[in-house]
Amino acid sequence: MTALAFLALGIVVAIAALGGALLARLDRAANAIAAGDGRERVVRAVDALLPQTQCAQCGHPGCRPYAEAIVDGAAGIDRCPPGGTRTVQALATLLGRDIVPIDASRGETKDPQVARIEEADCIGCALCLPACPVDAIVGARQLMHTVIRADCTGCELCIAPCPVDCIVLEPRATGLADWHWPAPSSTATTKTIAFAAPPAIERETS
Amino acid sequence: MNAHTPQERRPGLAALVTAIRRVRMRATVPRLHGGLALARDKPGLDRPIVDVPLPRTLVLPLVGYRGRALAPQVAVGQRVARGESLAAGLPASAAGTVVAIEPRPIAHPAGRDAPCIVLASDVTADPTDTLRPTLPALDALTLGRLVACGVGGLGGAGFPTPDKLTDAAEGAVHTLVVNGAECEPGIACDEALMAVAADDIVAGALALARLAGARRCLFVVESDKREARAALRAAIDAALDTASDTGPDLPDGRSGSGTSDAIALRLIDVAPLYPSGAERLLLRLATGIDVPAGERPTRHGLLCVNVATARAAHRARLGEPSLTRIVTIAGSRVTNPCNARVAFGTPLADVLDATGQGARDPDTRRRVGGPLSGHDVASECVPVTATVNRIALERPHRSRVAVPCIRCAACSDVCPVGLLPQELLRHAHAGDGAALDRGGLDACLECGCCDIVCPSSIELTASFRHARGERSDARLREREATRAEALHRRREARLAGPGDTRSLSPAPLPATDSTSVAASAIATAVTTRVPAPDARHDGGTDTAPPGADRGAEAAAAALARARRRRRRKSGETGAP
Numbered sequence: 107m108t109a110l111a112f113l114a115l116g117i118v119v120a121i122a123a124l125g126g127a128l129l130a131r132l133d134r135a136a137n138a139i140a141a142g143d144g145r146e147r148v149v150r151a152v153d154a155l156l157p158q159t160q161c162a163q164c165g166h167p168g169c170r171p172y173a174e175a176i177v178d179g180a181a182g183i184d185r186c187p188p189g190g191t192r193t194v195q196a197l198a199t200l201l202g203r204d205i206v207p208i209d210a211s212r213g214e215t216k217d218p219q220v221a222r223i224e225e226a227d228c229i230g231c232a233l234c235l236p237a238c239p240v241d242a243i244v245g246a247r248q249l250m251h252t253v254i255r256a257d258c259t260g261c262e263l264c265i266a267p268c269p270v271d272c273i274v275l276e277p278r279a280t281g282l283a284d285w286h287w288p289a290p291s292s293t294a295t296t297k298t299i300a301f302a303a304p305p306a307i308e309r310e311t312s
Numbered sequence: 313m314n315a316h317t318p319q320e321r322r323p324g325l326a327a328l329v330t331a332i333r334r335v336r337m338r339a340t341v342p343r344l345h346g347g348l349a350l351a352r353d354k355p356g357l358d359r360p361i362v363d364v365p366l367p368r369t370l371v372l373p374l375v376g377y378r379g380r381a382l383a384p385q386v387a388v389g390q391r392v393a394r395g396e397s398l399a400a401g402l403p404a405s406a407a408g409t410v411v412a413i414e415p416r417p418i419a420h421p422a423g424r425d426a427p428c429i430v431l432a433s434d435v436t437a438d439p440t441d442t443l444r445p446t447l448p449a450l451d452a453l454t455l456g457r458l459v460a461c462g463v464g465g466l467g468g469a470g471f472p473t474p475d476k477l478t479d480a481a482e483g484a485v486h487t488l489v490v491n492g493a494e495c496e497p498g499i500a501c502d503e504a505l506m507a508v509a510a511d512d513i514v515a516g517a518l519a520l521a522r523l524a525g526a527r528r529c530l531f532v533v534e535s536d537k538r539e540a541r542a543a544l545r546a547a548i549d550a551a552l553d554t555a556s557d558t559g560p561d562l563p564d565g566r567s568g569s570g571t572s573d574a575i576a577l578r579l580i581d582v583a584p585l586y587p588s589g590a591e592r593l594l595l596r597l598a599t600g601i602d603v604p605a606g607e608r609p610t611r612h613g614l615l616c617v618n619v620a621t622a623r624a625a626h627r628a629r630l631g632e633p634s635l636t637r638i639v640t641i642a643g644s645r646v647t648n649p650c651n652a653r654v655a656f657g658t659p660l661a662d663v664l665d666a667t668g669q670g671a672r673d674p675d676t677r678r679r680v681g682g683p684l685s686g687h688d689v690a691s692e693c694v695p696v697t698a699t700v701n702r703i704a705l706e707r708p709h710r711s712r713v714a715v716p717c718i719r720c721a722a723c724s725d726v727c728p729v730g731l732l733p734q735e736l737l738r739h740a741h742a743g744d745g746a747a748l749d750r751g752g753l754d755a756c757l758e759c760g761c762c763d764i765v766c767p768s769s770i771e772l773t774a775s776f777r778h779a780r781g782e783r784s785d786a787r788l789r790e791r792e793a794t795r796a797e798a799l800h801r802r803r804e805a806r807l808a809g810p811g812d813t814r815s816l817s818p819a820p821l822p823a824t825d826s827t828s829v830a831a832s833a834i835a836t837a838v839t840t841r842v843p844a845p846d847a848r849h850d851g852g853t854d855t856a857p858p859g860a861d862r863g864a865e866a867a868a869a870a871l872a873r874a875r876r877r878r879r880r881k882s883g884e885t886g887a888p
Binding site for chain 1: 802
């Protein structure tokens with residue numbers, strides 16, 4: 107059964123990968139799958155491409171409901187600011203739709219962030235606790251709250267209910283350990299070589 | 313290049329398999345696929361190692377292996393003794409006073425500042441002050457001593473040596489490989505050290521081998537390092553002689569003998585070919601064992617250390633903390649190429665001045681590390697750390713125009729790990745992570761051989777480094793998304809549980825803008841979860857949240873602060 111599920115999913119992905127001229131056929135295929143028992147599988151495939159921030163900026167209470175809306179045709183693929191263009195691209199490839207810019211009215215794409223509670227200002231009102239879609243805030247009434255950094259998705263849903271504005275958002279990656287090499291300035295046009303005089307080269311003739 | 317099956321765990325069979333494999337490998341391979349025979353360019357070997365005097369100000373970055381942040385164990389204003397621990401694995405290079413803990417430029421390709429401990433050193437006249445022992449000598453090296461003396465990896469990557477030995481304690485390490493290959497042109501610090509301190513290196517290797525439980529010890533040197541090789545040969549022979557004087561049942565330099573204490577010593581020559589000094593390649597050349605990318609050599613019974621690390625281990629046994637390293641000073645704009653012993657934390661400017669490099673032209677480029685493996689640094693304030701094996705002053709970059717790939721496959725011919733760089737580049741440009749994984753991006757050593765031979769001047773290595781970062785970011789995103797999804801599911805299940813009437817039907821919320829969506833989502837959540845809330849957050853109309861009288865005052869104060877903050881914020885943005 108699982109094998110069958112994987113097989114079907116594999117076919118969807120493989121078809122999607124062909125892209126280009128096959129887009130129209132792919133669209134029909136996706137719709138056909140969506141019409142029957144395959145709907146659940148497509149929803150899962152779409153859900154897997156969403157960032158799982160659960161921020162509700164798309165107008166749906168979570169990523170899974172948005173995935174269902176996409177598959178049912180009730181929502182476009184341009185409503186996920188946390189996913190950004192990367193997610194739009196992936197969804198467009200999977201579903202055979204056109205790549206569209208993110209709907210700016212939904213919010214802007216930001217770098218990964220996490221919430222932090224200014225502990226001096228927290229009054230222990232517990233209003234932020236039910237707002238968190240991933241239960242990443244611990245606390246109780248009259249007691250200070252704190253955010254479990256590892257669990258926080260940076261969805262910003264806790265910001266609005268806080269009566270004292272004691273929740274701040276911080277970029278997730280700050281340390282050198284998170285640093286990666288940037289893309290080479292422009293591989294297509296210019297190149298600066300790493301050393302002034304290239305060492306003499308004897309090509310191995312093996 | 314073929315991947316061997318993981319080591320067998322059954323002892324008898326494993327020994328047989330290993331023996332057969334070793335014979336086969338010795339008969340056929342130990343040689344690399346590809347690699348480049350680069351011109352031998354080893355600066356400063358014709359003169360002795362220069363001792364750079366201790367500078368007045370030492371800057372010690374609170375940065376560990378792979379950019380991990382270290383927590384300082386000292387406070388500003390505190391007096392520290394030489395060798396005292398400033399943070400985990402970071403001993404003070406000199407006695408002095410901590411004057412600041414602040415961000416400073418460090419030798420990292422990111423070019424960012426990082427938190428550093430700034431130490432005002434008690435300058436003494438003796439430049440070799442950093443070499444005096446601070447602890448009593450031990451009969452046998454211990455892990456605790458390595459930690460206490462701050463012995464870290466002095467090779468290219470700076471992997472913490474105590475961690476390697478902790479791994480070694482878990483696996484059955486049979487062979488210690490001492491890396492003296494130093495195959496990159498322009499760097500000669502290991503070669504200079506081998507020539508003068510071969511005895512220490514051999515003694516340190518023996519100490520580490522005993523600590524790790526290894527039965528043999530292989531010293532790998534490139535065959536064109538004649539002086540260093542001769543010195544090592546003599547030191548190994550001397551060690552074997554001493555051993556045979558004390559015990560009758562001893563190795564002949566080829567195989568281990570019956571006694572548990574005996575450690576076989578062997579010197580292995582490798583052809584001078586870049587990048588044979590890369591750990592995985594070196595292990596294959598020396599032992600015939602392939603360690604797959606991403607696996608620790610200790611899992612395969614191997615432990616690999618740099619010659620300088622072996623020496624530091626020996627000095628640690630004698631009680632001397634690891635506070636200095638040999639640095640090659642070279643490059644096209646250097647007037648006096650040499651090798652210098654530098655205390656960790658010495659700014660580049662002090663090293664260059666002390667070795668007589670004179671005034672620098674304004675367009676001079678400063679580089680840390682080798683011509684292929686290193687990176688440029690923006691300022692001379694950058695301090696020397698364990699991984700700084702070379703400081704170079706170079707001419708400015710020359711630009712070359714990169715043209716499209718002509719599919720000559722020169723890059724595949726030289727790739728020492730047998731990848732297909734031109735294919736990987738295509739996948740990297742397409743952002744095809746799965747194809748990059750299949751193509752073996754993880755195995756890339758970032759050695760730069762493909763860049764050198766590319767007739768189109770394409771920056772392959774830089775692209776792979778970038779692609780690798782993107783891949784690890786993508787994997788992290790994937791993990792986090794999976795975790796968030798699970799947490800969200802758990803919450804949904806909890807809310808849908810008995811006693812709660814909330815429906816799970818995905819009724820879309822009215823979508824206007826993100827704030828109103830968020831606010832209504834919260835409103836739903838609050839009505840469902842908080843029984844009869846006294847106050848609901850709604851735009852700017854704040855009321856005191858529910859709570860006992862005790863907290864009322866604190867709450868009022870917090871609200872006042874929040875209002876002030878909001879006013880300030882709206883004043884900044886100009887919004888009403």
